[in-house]
Amino acid sequence: MSTDTPTIVLVGHGMVGQRFLEALAERGLTATHRVVVLCEEPRPAYDRVQLTSYFSGRTPEELSMTDMEFIKDHGIELHIGDPAEHIDREARTVTARSGLTVTYDTLVLATGSYPFVPPVPGKDAEGCFVYRTIEDLLAIEEYAKAKATTGAVVGGGLLGLEAAGALKGLGLTTHIVEFAPRLMPVQVDEGGGAALLRTIEDMGLSVHTGTGTQEIVTGDDGAVTGMKLSDGSELATDLVVFSAGVRPRDALARDCGLNVGERGGISVDEQCRTSDPHVFAIGECALASDGRVYGLVAPGYEMAETTAATIAADEEAAFTGADLSTKLKLLGVDVASFGDAHGATEDCLDVVYADSRSGTYKKLVIGRDGALLGGILVGDADAYGTLRALTGSVPPIAPEQLVLPAGSGGPAQLGPSALPDEAIICSCHNVTKGTIRGAVTDHQCTTVPEVKKCTKAGTGCGSCVKVLGQLVNDELEANGVEVDHGLCGCFSQTRQELYEIVLALRINTYQQLLDRYGREGARGGDGCEICKPAVGSIIASLAPTIGADGYVLDGEQASLQDTNDHFLANLQKNGSYSIVPRIPGGEITPEKLIVIGEVARDFGLYTKITGGQRIDMFGARVEQLPLIWARLVDAGFESGHAYGKSLRTVKSCVGQTWCRYGVQDSVRMAIDLELRYRGLRSPHKLKSAVSGCARECAEAQSKDFGVIATSNGWNLYVAGNGGATPRHADLLAQDLSDAELIRLIDRFLMFYIRTADRLERTSTWLERIDGGLDHVRDVVVHDSLGICEELESLMAAHVANYRDEWAETISDPEKLSRFVSFVNAPDTPDPVVGFVPERDQIKPDLPLLTIGTRPLEGSATR
Amino acid sequence: MTLAPETTALKIQLQLEDDWFTVCDLTALLPGRGVAALLPDGRQAALFLDRSGRLYAIDNRDPFSGAAVLSRGLTGTHQGRPFVASPLLKQRFDLESGRCLDDETVTVASYEVRTN
């Protein structure tokens, strides 16, 4: 390298640092300059914004933002794990910890921030953490798994809530301690805070607002045992995460005499130049010319671009300030604030919609001239993308209609089509609507992933992806391209349309359906993993009516089933299976319990009581399944369909027979319902429960169909859901007799099976379909479509033709021959399936596997 | 399965180095589904038959989870090429090349197969 090549040194390889390198490369500056990067962390730049997604299965490798090819191709000298320690501005050198000294022509500081830890006694004890880097998360995870059952987060801001969500996800009982009187005090106002509090508490987190942390209490071993709070109470906790704000990392700059702000941050001008013209500062460590330190990535990216442009000296670039819009990424909570959220603008007005029942709060700040200035959305932030982009202009419809919930009589929600071309859709990457439209029209992008790649929109915090999808579809439609609502690459029809074709034309094989109704190129082919199980399920739901065999392993049907259905058991992470016999209503005789115990003991299975009032036995190898089921069938058990998209359990409380409050026999009804709908294949799984009185011990209101006894009969609730997006069921009809109840459930289930999308639970289905609950009530209670007779007869056919699929399988030698680990060595067990002891039982031997990703429960099946 | 009687005696063979290793009868395979085979050196192969009678074989171990389960995945055609989707986390693998369609950096071994 010749000595007259000018050198750029970048200190800090975080998100903004990496963007700066890309901006240099785009301008050809990496070819004309030597570029040296000092990176403190043990890994190159990664996506800090998505840090929390580590806990939902994203690996550190997947979080990486650094393409090592890029670094190599541009001759960038990247020194990982070697922080800058000293800057000599006189000599223009930077010295790193390793002793490496580099002479610079231009120095760029992108050192980010550090988490602020309040100076409380005990703050450095074992079990205290911060939440900023991948290393922090790894340490928290390890400690939580080994030593903690309770965790507390100090700070109820945006990051504090993310950290609390993560602790909860790790299985800890989680507390949030916030000094301010409400959560997310910076982003939301009092009303928003109340709605947010409700949602967070509903998620099972304990919130202590208006409370300070005074001391971390430790045990004899020096590890955290609790914390003393300002209200005099003490909170027991094994783990503490401090998330009380961040401070710019400006120590290097201070030490070498650069100007820094009174409250921290390296002072820069509009070109991001510090008080030394050879030194720039960008990202979270910089105090911008508008007097603010920006704790968000988008403004940092803009600074990176500005600095690269300034170094290139061929563009006029300036960073004068940025928008502070945010959307919380925490699973299950919708919170967003944008623009002038607190109404700081003179003379502005508010439009507020609040519904504390559902935890919804929406506020828009409107200027005197009618322009939208900003707002806060809690509980339902669907409109965030559109509203943020509209900020600064007068919305095309009245503001109150923008905050009313869908379906409350207001006109259709305002779509992104109403936005002007200059509206910023993705604020992380500063992408306008015009650019996105251009990607579709000029660059021929036809899908969201293509548009993301082409424009970078949607690749930051992800909060704009929904609007992006709508825009891409709108644009395609406007260009006369038909938007594809088809099930998959093989079928252009929706699941509902395929159901109608199968039913009307009595088509009973997948091949026939594919060859006659598949897309041009798919006919005659092998289909795909999306349509095969979906069509398999339709055929199974309608089997008796269309003349197919009701047995899912019969003939061609066997090749359509998802792997779980194909082996009539649930696949586990190491290739073994679990076994769940049906226990209708949760009622079981001691004899049957003993059989389960014996079988589990004899086959060495891990045994667990499930959340669905039955017993799951894990760790069976594929060749053991028939042996185990032979014993279970013999004792009178049948398949519990834990593997199928079909009825799971009908939970019940003990009811009137024993309970002093009970008003009906809930156990009998639960058993009747479970036996009636067992084996019914549907778009997604179906769960039910029956409670003997309004105390609701069976949690019927969280089920797809739930029944609660009244003194006059039964109340029927529908479309409840637990899981990732819980939903309270809606009351469909009241005080029903036994026969009326069953008739309505028959109709409801068959109507759902007919019209739902693939993998759509009743809750999402009800929310999606036009007319919602009222429409469903019209159809199934008042028979407004005149289809109830057909729905009932379809169900009657299912009930009449039900056969236990495990009993059928163990009596068929040809089917049994498929239950082997190896086709050429039927007696050899799969050596990869291994177990080690844990708490007197077994667990999968994971060192045998290289688990690269950890999905959320069941995300694989979605 | 409808196969002409004279084909039922056909054996499926995999090419290992220079030898052809006999696995099983062709009739042991169901179109659209796979089976696993144990190889002499302890490795495992996943064998598949498609609807037009073509055979494929790739490594049985799912590189994303480590479990030996690819033979239990659902098969299909993507842009005219046959694939299997892992039953665990659903990544798709090209049955001819072993290349993962959802992650360019991952490939599993693939084998030559024939009937004899």
Ligand code: SRM
């Ligand atoms: C065994 C069990 C956990 C336990 O140890 O208790 C369990 C285990 C699984 N659940 Fe669950 N769920 C179990 C009760 C629940 C409950 C509680 C309940 O039913 O009362 C829920 C929330 C209620 C609900 O569904 O609304 C629940 C919500 C889920 C979800 C999320 C569904 C949603 O709509 O959000 C999935 C994922 C999916 O189905 O796509 C899932 C998926 C799964 C799968 C099938 C994931 C998979 O594909 O491997 C797990 C495999 C079971 C196995 O291998 O045997 N499981 N799961 C419970 C079995 C109950 C039973 O006897 O059948």
Ligand SMILES: Cc1cc2nc3c(=O)[nH]c(=O)nc-3n(C[C@H](O)[C@H](O)[C@H](O)COP(=O)(O)OP(=O)(O)OC[C@H]3O[C@@H](n4cnc5c(N)ncnc54)[C@H](O)[C@@H]3O)c2cc1C
């Ligand atoms: C959990 C979490 C969630 C977030 N969510 C969002 C969000 O939704 N939206 C949003 O806009 N922002 C979010 N942020 C903030 C966002 O991550 C930051 O704004 C962004 O990372 C700032 O980039 P940066 O490059 O300035 O700093 P950083 O990404 O922190 O990078 C600075 C790097 O410099 C290194 N460094 C420091 N000193 C030295 C030295 N002397 N020598 C060498 N290297 C050094 C540090 O180790 C670090 O790797 C979130 C942050 C966290 C922690």
Ligand code: SF4
């Ligand atoms: S729901 Fe009512 S009847 Fe059933 S156990 Fe609870 S209190 Fe008793």
Ligand code: FES
């Ligand atoms: S707004 Fe964050 S990715 Fe688009």
